[in-house]
Amino acid sequence: MLLRRIKFAIKLFEKLFGKYKIQIVALAFLGFLGGLMESASISLLIPVFSMALGKDPLDIGTLSQVVKNFFAFLIYLRPQFFTHFIRNTLGNINYDMVWLLALIPLLFFAKSALMVWFSYIGTSIGTKFEFETRSRLYRKALLAHWPYLLKQKIGHLENTLMYDIRMSAKLMGGMISFILDISSLFVYIIVAVSISYQITLITLSVGIVIFVVAQFFMQRTRHYVKRQTVFNKDIAHHINEHISGIKTIKAAGVERKVALVGGNFFQYLRDFTIRQSLLKHIISSLSSPLSILFIVIVFAISYKSPDFNLTIFIATIYIIQRIFIHINTAQKSLHDMNDFGPHFVSVGDLETNVDKNLESDSGEKGFVFKDRLEFRDVKFSYPGKEPVLDGISFAVKKGELVGVVGSSGSGKTTLVDLFMRFFYPQSGEIILDGVNINEIKLAQWRKNIGYMPQDTFLLNDTISNNIRFYDDSLSEEDIKRSAEIANAVKFIEKLSSGFETIIGEHGVLLSGGQKQRIALARTLARKPHILILDEATSSLDNESEALIQEAIENLKGQTTVIVIAHRVSTIMNADRLIALEGGKIKETGTPEELLKKKDSYFYRVNLL
Ligand SMILES: Nc1ncnc2c1ncn2[C@@H]1O[C@H](COP(=O)(O)OP(=O)(O)O)[C@@H](O)[C@H]1O
Ligand SMILES: [Mg+2]
Incomplete structure (x- = not known):
């Protein structure tokens, strides 16, 4: 059952998003790079704090090691350059407080710039998908054969072309931010493990539990979302149909009755939206108190232990926070993907149907009429x-x-x-x-x-x-x-x-x-x-x-x-x-x- 659904999803993704594969991979790479920059600057806190406390710089964590080596490399380069300017500039660089402090915001700025680029690519492929899919499906629908078109309900095509495709683009957006979250998570986990693998292990276990519980809630909203897509189509149909027959409706004096029927549709839609949003918010608002609770517990257990180190603890906490945030947003992205899924399926269905019902032209000959x-x-x-x-x-x-x-x-x-x-x-x-x-x-x-x-x-x-x-x-x-x-x-x-x-x-x-x-x-x-x-x-x-x-x-x-x-x-x-x-x-x-x-x-x- 689950396997079939996954297979179905993959096929659908391939069909609708396959064209944008390269961009999506590029995005994953950018996301990974962004995570790398942020975690690098966070790991720099460890040597900074140790310097501030007047101790030898502590070089725990792979990334701060890398930074230290990078500094060593710069220092090594110094005599190799003869340009006065470069030598002077490099001459000032040292693995010390000033330069580390400068590097931390610099890395954050670089990461922000990367994220702007990331969202630009994301928006660009999202809108491209919307534009291309809409144009393609509109053309295919117009080219479908008459027996198929005859069966279509007024308003459904419009709803799918406008609304469902927009929601599918959002699904792509969800997918992209999911990629970002997962790649950032990946980096953070590596950094966290390099600092303290016990804490990381516990953090991850708690994170996974939260994730699984949230998934359970998400399954429940799926049902609402499915009904909602059906409703949206029904509503579009209702409005289009009745507006096109408005003269008859007015003549019969049933405007208010029609408005009432429409109102019922709108009410249903509202109910679904409320339930769905409530479930969603329960899930997302639980994550931050849970992460704080978790940090408090870790602190309570570890602060008395002889090898407790405040610097490491602070850096770890920051990273744990980030891990929780990314688990949470990954969760949200999954949730969004779940919400937009039925719209996506509906777009896929439309394409399958119009492809199947393309008007065939077996003819080769020209038109000649003489007799x-x-x-x-x-x-x-x-x-x-x-x-x-x-x-x-x-x-x-x-x-x-x-x-x-x-x-x-x-x-x-x-x-x-x-x-x-x-x-x-x-x-x-x-x-x-x-x-x-x-x-x-x-x-x-x-x-x-x-x-x-x-x-x-x-x-x-x-x-x-x-x-x-x-x-x-x-x-x-x-x-x-x-x-x-x-x-x-x-x-x-x-x-x-x-x-x-x-x-x-x-x-x-x-x-x-x-x-x-x-x-x-x-x-x-x-x-x-x-x-x-x-x-x-x-x-x-x-x-x-x-x-x-x-x-x-x-x-x-x-x-x-x-x-x-x-x-x-x-x-x-x-x-x-x-x-x-x-x-x-x-x-x-x-x-x-x-x-x-x-x-x-x-x-x-x-x-x-
Ligand atoms: N799309 C359709 N599906 C099923 N039955 C149809 C369809 N269109 C017409 N019919 C039926 O075919 C018969 C002939 O319809 P039609 O050709 O429209 O008649 P006319 O134009 O002479 O009034 C009618 O009994 C009608 O109910
Ligand atoms: Mg007729």
Whole structure:
């Protein structure tokens, strides 16, 4: 169980942090160096104190030995240099009080400088991780295939990209400071052992006990943290969902009820945060009284013993304090890592999922449409469901205007989704001039198909940018012309800033018909070879619908158009109609032919 978790953690670390390995190792080295400097200056206290007490400098502890040797080396160098300046400078150096006292703060300053560097590198890789991971996952999420995206909840992706990734960066920060603590601890322990191994041994045993007890508390907070990540996602979902439906909510007069439901979420979140923070603080605040208690006990036991030495005792105490502090901060870093772990896992999960659900492009061929498009015995069902489309076969000639009618739920949108390659048929083929459309490069395919869904998607931006829609190859002229074909220019020119008018969130400043015409202009601006409208006008008033119908009528002969409609009036100008029912094609013919047949499905619907 534990082993599996460790394995999982290592894999995740490798996946998300692997790129920053070198920097992390560099940090560990800097941390080690910093610890070395600090402990060196502390060990210098021993000879300083002994000098102050008028005794021979005591050279207990490896580091003060090293310093002493370093001084000896400098003194040895003195006659080797002939430069007057250097000789003079070196000439003053001696292993004495003044120089030792100067060296102690100097080492501390050097250590601080090192730590600034350390935190700079730390922040730099933390922010780099955040930036790179966010960009990568956003791109991958956008490139995922439709069946996966369809299942995503509003707000979850945003939460993961913004919040979970930030928390994962903090986890990396925790990891880095853990490295710092461990490397400093390592140095301190060596120094402490070289001064007094008994005291060090006891200190370490006590430290380990504290550590283990703290770990136990930490396990308990893990549970809260996990629930918290889930909650954060739920909250993001709740807010996003309800704000996007605010008009309906207001109309129904349920704002307060919604606020109450939201409030409950926030309350839960607060409870978790309190419990978690309490546990955390119990652990961290215990450490300093414990270390004092420990020092008192060591003093009480040892001060009467004949080889008790105050200098050594003071230096040891300082180092013990440092050891405790580092155990404590290591503990905290571990705790942080624990807190941020679930966010980290959630980022990892997202990446695994988007990687698994990348939209595949099997196609190699270019898009060529000269003659006909054909559905051949196409069968499709949603996972675990009855077939929605069952043996659909029909052909569309280039330049034709074909209407597809059928009642709600008859499979019209599914048909379009298959055509757009959002889904793939379980059997049968869609063929363009003898080529299975799956063999055509996906980007090519979609570029040449103009698709208009029922609900328009507009950006809170200018009309011009909504028509351009990230296609930089379009000129101002293209945009104007497509707006003209879409019957949109008249109303656009009446707006205060014409094409540069900002249309508000989802185009709230426009009417349904106007929005739809801008969407049509966007689609047409790309000069599609095939245009497909999925009930694009079904929610419009007659006048708006007539304007769009007229626009489509004008495309006749140049662009192949498939119009899906619920209302028969929309497609009376089609060259040919296809009536879909229960996943099968019920009848086909010209509108006139079908209207003549008194028992036709089409006739029945038209009269209703
Ligand atoms: N993503 C989906 N998962 C499962 N079933 C779906 C999904 N989308 C649509 N359906 C079902 O497929 C059938 C056809 O839906 P659809 O193609 O949207 O019909 P239409 O556009 O003609 O109203 C309906 O019964 C609908 O419930
Ligand atoms: Mg539909």
